Amino acid sequence: MNKLAELVGEALQNIWTNMLRSLLTMLGLIIGVGAVIAILAVGDSTTKSVINILSPYSLASAFIFPKAQQPDPLLAAIRYSDAQRVKRLVPDAADVLPVMSLPMETRVNHQDKTVRVVSAGVGQGFDTTPLAEGRLFNDQDLSAHRRVAILSAQARADLLGDSVDPIGQFVRLNGSDFEVVGVKAQPISGGLLGGNTSGLITVYIPYTIIPQLGYTYVFGLSVVAPDTASLTAVSDKAIAALKKLHGERAQYEERDIKQLSDGILRVFGILTGVISVIASISLVVGGVGIMNIMLVSVTERTREIGIRKAIGATRGDILVQFFIEALLICLIGGLIGLLLGVALAEVVIHLWIKQLTPNLVSFAWAPIIAVSVLFAGGVGVLFGTYPAVRASYLNPIEALRYE
Amino acid sequence: MSSAWRGDGALEQPVVYMEQVSKTYAIGNIKVPALRGVSFSVAPGEYVAVMGPSGSGKSTLMNLIGCLDKPTTGLYKLDGVDVSAQSDQALAAIRLKKLGFVFQGFNLLPRTSALRNVALPLFYQGDRNREAKAAKVLEKVGLRERAYHRPAELSGGEQQRVAIARALINDPSVVLADEPTGNLDSVTAEGIMGLFQQLNDEGHTIIMVTHDDDIARHAKRIIRLRDGLVVDDAPVELRTLVNARS
Numbered sequence: 001m002n003k004l005a006e007l008v009g010e011a012l013q014n015i016w017t018n019m020l021r022s023l024l025t026m027l028g029l030i031i032g033v034g035a036v037i038a039i040l041a042v043g044d045s046t047t048k049s050v051i052n053i054l055s056p057y058s059l060a061s062a063f064i065f066p067k068a069q070q071p072d073p074l075l076a077a078i079r080y081s082d083a084q085r086v087k088r089l090v091p092d093a094a095d096v097l098p099v100m101s102l103p104m105e106t107r108v109n110h111q112d113k114t115v116r117v118v119s120a121g122v123g124q125g126f127d128t129t130p131l132a133e134g135r136l137f138n139d140q141d142l143s144a145h146r147r148v149a150i151l152s153a154q155a156r157a158d159l160l161g162d163s164v165d166p167i168g169q170f171v172r173l174n175g176s177d178f179e180v181v182g183v184k185a186q187p188i189s190g191g192l193l194g195g196n197t198s199g200l201i202t203v204y205i206p207y208t209i210i211p212q213l214g215y216t217y218v219f220g221l222s223v224v225a226p227d228t229a230s231l232t233a234v235s236d237k238a239i240a241a242l243k244k245l246h247g248e249r250a251q252y253e254e255r256d257i258k259q260l261s262d263g264i265l266r267v268f269g270i271l272t273g274v275i276s277v278i279a280s281i282s283l284v285v286g287g288v289g290i291m292n293i294m295l296v297s298v299t300e301r302t303r304e305i306g307i308r309k310a311i312g313a314t315r316g317d318i319l320v321q322f323f324i325e326a327l328l329i330c331l332i333g334g335l336i337g338l339l340l341g342v343a344l345a346e347v348v349i350h351l352w353i354k355q356l357t358p359n360l361v362s363f364a365w366a367p368i369i370a371v372s373v374l375f376a377g378g379v380g381v382l383f384g385t386y387p388a389v390r391a392s393y394l395n396p397i398e399a400l401r402y403e
Numbered sequence: 404m405s406s407a408w409r410g411d412g413a414l415e416q417p418v419v420y421m422e423q424v425s426k427t428y429a430i431g432n433i434k435v436p437a438l439r440g441v442s443f444s445v446a447p448g449e450y451v452a453v454m455g456p457s458g459s460g461k462s463t464l465m466n467l468i469g470c471l472d473k474p475t476t477g478l479y480k481l482d483g484v485d486v487s488a489q490s491d492q493a494l495a496a497i498r499l500k501k502l503g504f505v506f507q508g509f510n511l512l513p514r515t516s517a518l519r520n521v522a523l524p525l526f527y528q529g530d531r532n533r534e535a536k537a538a539k540v541l542e543k544v545g546l547r548e549r550a551y552h553r554p555a556e557l558s559g560g561e562q563q564r565v566a567i568a569r570a571l572i573n574d575p576s577v578v579l580a581d582e583p584t585g586n587l588d589s590v591t592a593e594g595i596m597g598l599f600q601q602l603n604d605e606g607h608t609i610i611m612v613t614h615d616d617d618i619a620r621h622a623k624r625i626i627r628l629r630d631g632l633v634v635d636d637a638p639v640e641l642r643t644l645v646n647a648r649s
Contacts, residue, residue: 002529002531003526003529006526013514014514017514303510304512304513306510307510307511307512308512308523308527309495310469310471310498310504310510311498311499311504311523311524311527311569312495312496312497312498312499312500312502312524312527312528312573313495313499313527314492314495314496314527315491315492315495317527396471397466397471397472400506400510
């Protein structure tokens with residue numbers, strides 16, 4: 001142990017003495033590790049942020065709607081009444097609701113404003129953003145076709161103003177008044193999907209009002225599964241039920257948040273993969289550079305090796321000495337790369353990823369440190385072994401004669 | 404069989420015993436004989452100079468005695484142990500425990516202090532107390548104050564003293580010196596030879612390669628080589644010895 005500590009000390013001294021050369025040697029590795037770390041950190045942060053963005057939406061519900069391209073669009077069109085029928089045909093589903101999303105006109109301060117009106121049922125539904133005030137819709141709201149509304153945080157601010165107690169206020173949508181019963185909290189994330197991207201503000205109304213507003217056809221159906229795992233099975237059954245009702249030629253597609261998040265994450269995954277390949281090329285190049293310098297160092301120190309061997313150092317002693325030096329160069333390079341990579345990641349995350357989501361989730365340190373140590377150590381082992389072996393096999397007589 | 408063939412070492416087991424040792428180098432397809440059957444032995448406490456013109460095989464002989472190389476044929480016993488066919492690893496261990504080298508070019512590690520240069524063999528032995536021991540040996544060669552100087556900060560004579568201290572630290576069976584004064588001026592050389600004399604007086608066995616008659620005269624016995632053979636092996640006259648000491 002003592003011997004090892006001393007070899008480490010001696011190697012550090014050697015690296016320090018040849019500072020500039022050591023740094024140049026490490027450069028490839030620094031860039032490689034830095035790139036890998038930056039990608040990992042940005043990827044990790046992005047993945048978590050995407051999951052964060054999607055977290056207000058239920059993972060247990062799917063949206064089913066007619067495909068845009070199909071032989072007979074009229075045949076496939078989903079009716080308000082289909083929700084009830086599908087529910088009867090698919091007893092596994094926790095709920096099947098008609099989904100409608102309409103732009104409606106309202107007036108605020110004598111100015112016309114367009115709001116997005118979205119149908120909703122009892123309970124949380126698809127958008128699980130918690131309530132800030134008031135309540136969700138209940139069974140009475142639905143069965144009595146009450147004209148009640150839940151405002152998004154943005155809608156409350158734009159339509160009523162923050163100083164007014166919103167509960168019990170009325171908002172006028174396409175000429176009829178809706179009583180505000182609840183206000184949603186500020187969504188914990190926006191940007192990519194959230195609230196206000198189209199400039200529209202969202203107001204939720206009970207879906208049972210849809211027929212009263214004069215609509216027979218709806219956008220689609222919201223199918224709620226008892227749990228996330230059974231979602232695919234339940235939505236497949238719902239599509240089968242729709243086909244039974246509309247005919248086999250009718251075609252439907254299904255969207256759910258898991259699909260969406262999987263899609264986004266897959267894109268990031270591919271990006272990460274591509275850049276990782278480039279980074280690993282840089283690691284190999286860096287490793288070759290280190291091997292090159294170690295070979296030069298072995299040649300330069302041939303006489304030293306000769307002295308050590310003459311004195312009685314074994315092949316193993318010499319091997320360990322040079323191996324430790326290569327490994328240390330790599331680990332120091334890895335450390336510098338780690339710091340640079342993290343710095344780069346912070347810049348990218350704050351300049352770019354932050355645009356995507358205001359609620360940024362930072363990356364985890366542990367895997368990043370592990371990866372950099374692993375990469376740097378791996379390069380050290382891979383490219384430090386050969387020069388060390390070569391040093392250890394030097395003939396002491398020839399080495400001593402070396403000028 | 405291990406008794407020395409020289410009479411004066413007959414009672415003790417020789418430190419170095421060589422019997423018909425030859426060494427042939429292969430340079431491509433050509434075989435170059437460097438030693439062609441050399442026999443002699445060195446008893447404990449002897450002080451031997453090996454002389455001969457360049458190409459006589461004295462360097463080869465030194466490498467063999469120093470266990471840096473193996474003989475092609477013949478028997479070499481160091482301290483009664485046959486080392487003529489040992490593995491490289493075993494030879495390294497023998498060098499570590501039984502041999503001390505002093506070179507013409509000093510061969511100190513340049514970035515390392517005198518003290519740690521001296522302690523180096525004990526480092527490979529895994530001796531935890533090595534720096535204290537090294538300090539003692541440095542004191543013996545008169546360099547206690549220079550312990551923390553690096554070789555570049557020492558004069559040639561001082562560097563050679565450090566090298567001698569390094570050769571002594573493992574209490575070797577034999578100290579091998581290869582032209583130890585070759586890089587030194589005559590005054591400094593005399594000092595170094597005085598040190599060798601002192602070591603020999605204390606009982607150290609010394610074998611020294613040199614081409615300089617004045618230096619060789621400090622030894623008690625001179626082995627002359629020519630064309631890979633021992634051509635002369637005789638004690639140095641007492642008169643020369645006395646002159647050298649005065």
